[in-house]
Amino acid sequence: MAAREKINSAAPVAVSGLALFSALRNLWKGALASSHKQPSSIRAVQGPDLGNQKWPAELHSLVDPLTTTRRRILTNTFLSGWVKVWTWILAGLMVAAAVSPKLAWAVISAGVVVVAGAIAVVILTWRARPSAYEAACRLDSAAGLRDRVSTAVHLGGVENPDGMVLRQRQDAVMRLAGVRPQALFPVRLPAVARHTLVLAVATAGLLVYRIHYKPPIVALLQTTARSQLVQSILTPIVHAMEKDLQRTMALIKSKPDSPADEARPGNATTTDDLWKASDDQGSKPEDGQQNSQDANAGDQMQDQPQSSMQNGQGEMRPGDSEQQQEGSQSQESNNGSERMGGDTQQQAESQNSENSHQSLSQSLMQALKNMLSNSPNQQANNQANQKQPNSQGMQQSGNSSQPGAGEADKKGDSRGSSDSQQKATQNSSSGAGSQQGSKELKKDQAALPVNAVPDRVALESNGFKEQTRMRIDGGTGTARVPVREVSPQAVATTNGAEQENIPARYRLYVQRYFEHPENGQK
Amino acid sequence: MEGQQSDNPLAQQAESLAEKMQEVRAEISKAIVGQGEVVDGVLTALLAGGHVLLEGAPGLGKTMLVRTLAQAVALKYSRIQFTPDLMPADVIGTAVVQENGDGRKSLGFQPGPIFTNLLLADEINRATPKTQSALLEAMQEKQVTVAHTSHQLEEPFFVMATQNPLEMEGTYPLPEAQLDRFLFKLRVPFPGREDLHDILDRTTQGTAKVVISVVDGPQIMEMRQVVRTVPVAPHVQEYVVKLVLATHPEGRENLLANKYIRYGSSPRGAQTLILGGKVRALLDGRFNVSMEDIRALLLPALRHRIILNFEAQADGRTTDDLLDEIAGKIS
Numbered sequence: 001m002a003a004r005e006k007i008n009s010a011a012p013v014a015v016s017g018l019a020l021f022s023a024l025r026n027l028w029k030g031a032l033a034s035s036h037k038q039p040s041s042i043r044a045v046q047g048p049d050l051g052n053q054k055w056p057a058e059l060h061s062l063v064d065p066l067t068t069t070r071r072r073i074l075t076n077t078f079l080s081g082w083v084k085v086w087t088w089i090l091a092g093l094m095v096a097a098a099v100s101p102k103l104a105w106a107v108i109s110a111g112v113v114v115v116a117g118a119i120a121v122v123i124l125t126w127r128a129r130p131s132a133y134e135a136a137c138r139l140d141s142a143a144g145l146r147d148r149v150s151t152a153v154h155l156g157g158v159e160n161p162d163g164m165v166l167r168q169r170q171d172a173v174m175r176l177a178g179v180r181p182q183a184l185f186p187v188r189l190p191a192v193a194r195h196t197l198v199l200a201v202a203t204a205g206l207l208v209y210r211i212h213y214k215p216p217i218v219a220l221l222q223t224t225a226r227s228q229l230v231q232s233i234l235t236p237i238v239h240a241m242e243k244d245l246q247r248t249m250a251l252i253k254s255k256p257d258s259p260a261d262e263a264r265p266g267n268a269t270t271t272d273d274l275w276k277a278s279d280d281q282g283s284k285p286e287d288g289q290q291n292s293q294d295a296n297a298g299d300q301m302q303d304q305p306q307s308s309m310q311n312g313q314g315e316m317r318p319g320d321s322e323q324q325q326e327g328s329q330s331q332e333s334n335n336g337s338e339r340m341g342g343d344t345q346q347q348a349e350s351q352n353s354e355n356s357h358q359s360l361s362q363s364l365m366q367a368l369k370n371m372l373s374n375s376p377n378q379q380a381n382n383q384a385n386q387k388q389p390n391s392q393g394m395q396q397s398g399n400s401s402q403p404g405a406g407e408a409d410k411k412g413d414s415r416g417s418s419d420s421q422q423k424a425t426q427n428s429s430s431g432a433g434s435q436q437g438s439k440e441l442k443k444d445q446a447a448l449p450v451n452a453v454p455d456r457v458a459l460e461s462n463g464f465k466e467q468t469r470m471r472i473d474g475g476t477g478t479a480r481v482p483v484r485e486v487s488p489q490a491v492a493t494t495n496g497a498e499q500e501n502i503p504a505r506y507r508l509y510v511q512r513y514f515e516h517p518e519n520g521q522k
Numbered sequence: 523m524e525g526q527q528s529d530n531p532l533a534q535q536a537e538s539l540a541e542k543m544q545e546v547r548a549e550i551s552k553a554i555v556g557q558g559e560v561v562d563g564v565l566t567a568l569l570a571g572g573h574v575l576l577e578g579a580p581g582l583g584k585t586m587l588v589r590t591l592a593q594a595v596a597l598k599y600s601r602i603q604f605t606p607d608l609m610p611a612d613v614i615g616t617a618v619v620q621e622n623g624d625g626r627k628s629l630g631f632q633p634g635p636i637f638t639n640l641l642l643a644d645e646i647n648r649a650t651p652k653t654q655s656a657l658l659e660a661m662q663e664k665q666v667t668v669a670h671t672s673h674q675l676e677e678p679f680f681v682m683a684t685q686n687p688l689e690m691e692g693t694y695p696l697p698e699a700q701l702d703r704f705l706f707k708l709r710v711p712f713p714g715r716e717d718l719h720d721i722l723d724r725t726t727q728g729t730a731k732v733v734i735s736v737v738d739g740p741q742i743m744e745m746r747q748v749v750r751t752v753p754v755a756p757h758v759q760e761y762v763v764k765l766v767l768a769t770h771p772e773g774r775e776n777l778l779a780n781k782y783i784r785y786g787s788s789p790r791g792a793q794t795l796i797l798g799g800k801v802r803a804l805l806d807g808r809f810n811v812s813m814e815d816i817r818a819l820l821l822p823a824l825r826h827r828i829i830l831n832f833e834a835q836a837d838g839r840t841t842d843d844l845l846d847e848i849a850g851k852i853s
Contacts, residue, residue: 137757140812151755151810163530164751168809 058169059156062136062149065181070135072185078125080190085117087192090199097206098217107207139176142184148172232506242368249362535748539804542745543569545736549594552731554587555724556717563708563822564591564682566805569745570797572705573661573681575646575696575826582710584684588642595742596735597639597678604649606692610656614666615673631668636660639676639739643683647693654700657681661703678742698785698829705794706819707826752800754811759796761852762816766792768848769828778851782834782844787827794823820849 055063089110096106130138136150152172155165209216224230502510543565550561560576564587567574576584585601592599602613615634621627635641636657646654660666664675683704685696701707713721724730737745770786771779779786799815806815825841834844 133756146806146808146812146814147755147758147810148808148812150757151753154755155753162751163532164536164748164809165753166530167533167536168753171809 054157056156056161056169058166058173059152061173062152062156062176065139065176065179066132066135066149066153068181069139069185070130070132072181072187073130073135073138074125075187076185076190077128078121079187079193081121081125082118083190083193083196085114085121087196087199089113089117090196090203094199094203094206097203097210097215099215101215101218103207103210139179139181139184143176143179145172145175145179148175228501229503232503236506236509238368242365245364245368249365532748532751533809535744536752536804536809539569539745539748540807542737542741543805546591546594549733549736550587550590552733553590554583555720556713557583557587557710560587560708560710562805563706566798566801566819567705568595568678568680568742569749569801569804570705570794571678571746572794572797573683573703575701575704575707576682576684576710577687577707578684578710579688579712580686582712584710585642585644588640588682588684590733591682592640593733594736595640596738597680597742598676599640599642600635600638601642601644602635603644604646604653606648606650608649608653610653611668613653613656614660615668617669629669631671631673633673634666636666637673637675639678639680641679641681643681645685646683647685647696649694651694651697654694654696658700658703661700676739678739678746701826702788702790704826705798706822708822749797749800749804752803752809752811754796754799758799758811758813758816761813762792762795762799764852765795765816765820765824765849768852769824769845778844778847782830782837782839783828784831785829787824791824791827795819798823817849820845 092113093106093110096109097103100106133150133153136153137147139145140147140150148168149172152169155161155168158165161169206216213219546565547561554561564574568591576587578584588601589599591597602608611634613634614636615632617629618632619627620630643657646657656666660675660679661681664677664679665672666675667673681704685693766787766789767773768776769779769783769791770776771783772786773779795816796811798819799811802815802818803809803811821842824845828841828844830839830841830844
């Protein structure tokens, strides 16, 4: 703090480089001097040092034991510091060998650090070497001499000592005669040396392993990243982020061009507003029919958040379906397909002023998708799931439909579509199915990412689909009989979540996936 | 002294001091059974030039100890039984009308019982603070002032006060200023089984042993001078300073003192530790003060110089506990 104040006080003055260097050098010297300051008691007369020839004649016999004591203390201090340095070096080398693919560099760096550490430990040990007085204190404490030797050393520099001092020196010398400093201060490794030895063995083993194999941590991370459990954990998180980005993108898109975009009246951008508008839309059979036709276009409609928003707003026009298709194609361009060029042109046509916003959002989307597509297996699963769950979803929709929904099945149009579409179809045909249930489904749809569904449990859902199909072929067409036969858990069976390897907290996602109406469309 | 004789007189006095004190201890043990720490504390205070406050239940031999010590060291001895109606003049003396040989009357000073070498202030906490404060000047300055006239007390002047920790009703606790003037506060413990048997044997059979004087006042004064020549190493003195400072709640690092202590030790506490350490070193046959001497004297030297706060009393902490804990944290 004082150094900083000195620098600050000198700052307003015109400071040249040389003056600044001089000031810094003085500060460094001051810091060194302050670090060498000792307590007041130690700053007092400590008596002659061991290398000094001013020792009184009575105390000459103290020099050898004190020299031995100080040498042993220095040795033990050096060993302690050296072991600590080795511990850190071995730990660092172990980490480097476990992580870094370049083993040679790690070993060379460790060798350099060993040399530098040895030099540093020697310097620090020598700087912290005990004085004769401190060595005498240690010797008194170790030998139980009741501070006789330290007092004698302290009084060693007194010239013309009185009778009491002389008597004290004699007493100290006499008591020290029977003491062997070598026995009191043995040279021994510190207690942590055992841990260091274990660490050294482990490091050596790791280095031998690394000669033949690649870094274990890297391999472990790769294996873990490819594991289905990690994917099942990460995928919902990424999809949730993706959904937020899509919403944000839709909001950015909806605000500037309100005059041209008639499909977005008002500010119905929140989930509740969307749900309310969709409810209204569901009450119109024509709109529902239109939505059903749009839904028959396949997953492109479902992948487009803009289309869902427009559906929710309830003012669907014939031209909107084309616009949605265009929008969905532009969204698919984010997936890194070959249609990037054409989609870019379509985006330029459909999005006039908000290209910058959308490009940013698309970049984020692309980054998220790249995260998901790290594993080739995952990509393969995604591609497979984009086809299979749709048919499965169709079957599931048929299973879960109420008796009144059979007419809608005959139309063969809207079971795999969105909830509003399904609701509209039901309303137009027979009105079967509870309104409450469809309302929940609508909420679920609003909460789910539209193109994230195939990524979830594609492989597990395949087997379930075939099993369910077999039951339906031989059953009554209702959900109850196959549900009981497929799995003891009715809800899970109905929704395809009976696979045991799906974690419980993700079964809801799987359930939503199979309840997703558009999965049944092809 | 390990049989080694020194040719310098100061060293010879130091060596003879230990021998004399060993003889005094032996004489005291003729009358006092056990209580070795109390006897050592009393002798240490006597050689260090301080006063002792003995605290213990009735019947533990406090008065007997003082009387025996007075016999062993051949000092003038007087006893004052402190009561609530005791006045300062009863302690230090007063000016009275005296008639000289030719029949003329004049005011003359009549010395009180304080004019002695060894004063036993029995149950000192039963006198009023006014009377207690009459001892202040005598204990510190070794003189008393009556009617604007100061009267020097004879050296060595050694006050041994007793107080009973049980019967606190009708007592006046000693003020801090007077407590600080006592070098040691010694607690007289109840004797153990063996000591109690020995007490019964000595006091109920035959006659008591006669205590012989071993040293006298001038010798004690010489011993006091010798004591002050004992050297102290810097780290031992630093240890004393750390201990005393650690009892002060003002220090930021003194967490224990911050919590439980209202006022810490005065500088007299540090002086007591050093002087007492020197005496202990000589009595132990050494010529230097060690850390062990300081630790041994920590409780008697500082327990009456620390004032606990309400939190300590609420938590049931005592000064001895706190001092032990403080000493454990300081090396």
